[in-house]
Amino acid sequence: MKKPKPLRSEIRYDMREDGTGMWAVYDIFTGLTAEVNGVPQDGLDIEIADDLVDLLNAEYIARRKGTTH
Numbered sequence: 193m194k195k196p197k198p199l200r201s202e203i204r205y206d207m208r209e210d211g212t213g214m215w216a217v218y219d220i221f222t223g224l225t226a227e228v229n230g231v232p233q234d235g236l237d238i239e240i241a242d243d244l245v246d247l248l249n250a251e252y253i254a255r256r257k258g259t260t261h
Contacts, residue, residue, distance in 0.1 A: 202256075205248040207241040210234060215241035217248065 205226055207215050216234035217226040225232045226248060233244060 202253045203249055204252040205245050207236075207238075207245050217241055217244050 204220060205217055206220050207217050210216050214235045215238050216232075216236065218224060219226055225234050226244075227233065228244075228248075233241070236244070
């Protein structure tokens with residue numbers, strides 16, 4: 193079953209291929225590679241990058257709604 197895509201206004205993170213077959217998660221507002229605990233999220237397998245995009249966007253949505261801190 194395919195997961196529903198979030199609304200465009202709820203998306204902050206996406207992923208892009210780096211030219212070597214690996215993937216990076218980036219902030220669509222800044223164009224910069226996303227960091228988690230100070231670690232750049234690049235050199236990832238596609239499945240990991242996809243899951244991380246979903247997680248970071250879910251956290252972004254929750255922060256905007258005020259349900260996390």
